[in-house]
Amino acid sequence: xxxxxxxxxxxxxxxxxxxxxxxxxxxxxxxxxxxxxxxxxxxxxxxxxxxxxxxxxxxxxxxxxxxxxxxxxxxxxxxxxxxxxxxxxxxxxxxxxxxxxxxxxxxxxxxxxxxxxxxxxxxxxxxxxxxxxxxxxxxxxxxxxxxxxxxxxxxxxxxxxxxxxxxxxxxxxxxxxxxxxxxxxxxxxxxxxxxxxxxxxxxxxxxxxxxxxxxxxxxxxxxxxxxxxxxxxxxxxxxxxxxxxxxxxxxxxxxxxxxxxxxxxxxxxxxxxxxxxxxxxxxxxxxxxxxxxxxxxxxxxxxxxxxxxxxx
Numbered sequence: 001x002x003x004x005x006x007x008x009x010x011x012x013x014x015x016x017x018x019x020x021x022x023x024x025x026x027x028x029x030x031x032x033x034x035x036x037x038x039x040x041x042x043x044x045x046x047x048x049x050x051x052x053x054x055x056x057x058x059x060x061x062x063x064x065x066x067x068x069x070x071x072x073x074x075x076x077x078x079x080x081x082x083x084x085x086x087x088x089x090x091x092x093x094x095x096x097x098x099x100x101x102x103x104x105x106x107x108x109x110x111x112x113x114x115x116x117x118x119x120x121x122x123x124x125x126x127x128x129x130x131x132x133x134x135x136x137x138x139x140x141x142x143x144x145x146x147x148x149x150x151x152x153x154x155x156x157x158x159x160x161x162x163x164x165x166x167x168x169x170x171x172x173x174x175x176x177x178x179x180x181x182x183x184x185x186x187x188x189x190x191x192x193x194x195x196x197x198x199x200x201x202x203x204x205x206x207x208x209x210x211x212x213x214x215x216x217x218x219x220x221x222x223x224x225x226x227x228x229x230x231x232x233x234x235x236x237x238x239x240x241x242x243x244x245x246x247x248x249x250x251x252x253x254x255x256x257x258x259x260x261x262x263x264x265x266x267x268x269x270x271x272x273x274x275x276x277x278x279x280x281x282x283x284x285x286x287x288x289x290x291x292x293x294x295x296x297x298x299x300x301x302x303x304x305x306x307x308x309x310x311x312x
Contacts, residue, residue, distance in 0.1 A: 005263045006037060007263075008261040011037055011260070011261045012140070014039070016036075017140055017141065017143065019142075019144035019145075019183075021036050021260075022182075022260070028275065029260075029268070030268070031267075031277050033265040034280050035277065040277065041088070042276030042277060043090075045090070047091065047100060047104065050079070050083060050104075051079075051107070051108065051164065052164040053082050054079045054081075055111060055162075055164050055213060056162060056164075058078050059115060060129045062074070062112075062115070067121075071113055072109055075108040076105060079105070110217060110218060111214065114218075115213065118216075118235065120236075124151075124152070125151045127149045127150065127151050128192065128194075130145055130146075131145065131193065132144070134190055135182075135186040135190025137250070137253065138254060142190075144182065144183070146159070146183045147160055147162045148211075149187070157203055157207075158206075158208070159183050159184055159208045160208075160210075160211050161177075161210050165214075168214070168215070168237075169210050170237075171237050174237055174239045175239050178249065180210075181246070181253075182249075182253065184246070185250065185253075187202075188203065188205070188246065207238055207241060209236055209238040209239075210236075210238075211236065215232055215234055216235065217231065219232065
């Protein structure tokens with residue numbers, strides 16, 4: 001059945017239109033098919049993904065319960081909670097589990113202490129943290145979670161996406177960041193889940209920002225980029241958000257969804273090094289482009305199908 005081509009309506013029925021779904025398609029259309037259309041489990045869970053989710057959870061709890069919490073205990077609890085999810089999927093340990101957990105704890109505590117001590121995180125007013133949204137687009141409903149919405153003293157709103165990846169995002173790419181644009185579009189035209197109820201707030205965001213957590217890493221020795229004991233840089237990467245950009249974003253998002261729902265999956269080999277679907281990718285059958293194949297596939301001898309898959 002994995003070799004059958006799905007129609008648009010079938011794909012929309014099988015997937016959930018979330019920012020993570022779109023992100024997976026942009027990363028690799030074939031991986032998107034395995035994960036969201038065919039509902040295959042990955043062969044492993046990534047330590048980096050677990051670490052990033054734990055940091056997000058800790059930051060949300062810091063803003064919810066106060067910055068006086070014990071950082072090591074906060075991160076340890078979040079890490080244990082996330083590692084206890086989806087236990088049927090193994091974790092891809094790089095070393096012995098105990099050693100990897102210690103590395104994650106040390107790194108997580110370093111980033112969180114830098115976050116807690118950063119002035120703006122103490123003084124900014126956080127309107128919403130890790131808030132769910134939904135927004136309609138051409139009869140479809142897109143959902144997701146916004147990291148933070150902050151309000152400045154002058155009343156201006158700033159949309160913040162927290163990043164924990166190794167590579168620092170560049171400001172030039174921020175102007176066309178579809179994920180931040182989706183969040184801003186949802187705040188303007190969609191609804192937020194507040195205290196268990198969907199609420200339309202119609203907020204206009206004037207600035208979008210990425211908060212790069214790894215800027216709080218400490219140099220362990222003197223070098224050409226910094227001195228021992230200093231942080232690696234500033235965490236803020238920001239740009240203004242004019243209203244006309246939403247018109248362009250809406251058109252681009254519709255084009256992305258249009259391509260997502262055409263079942264023409266192809267591998268992005270640049271993502272293979274960290275993909276958890278390499279096994280089904282290597283074993284995948286050819287996809288039959290004709291829907292009529294469904295009506296006659298049972299008539300084709302299985303040896304011929306297997307030979308075709310092997311290219312014989």
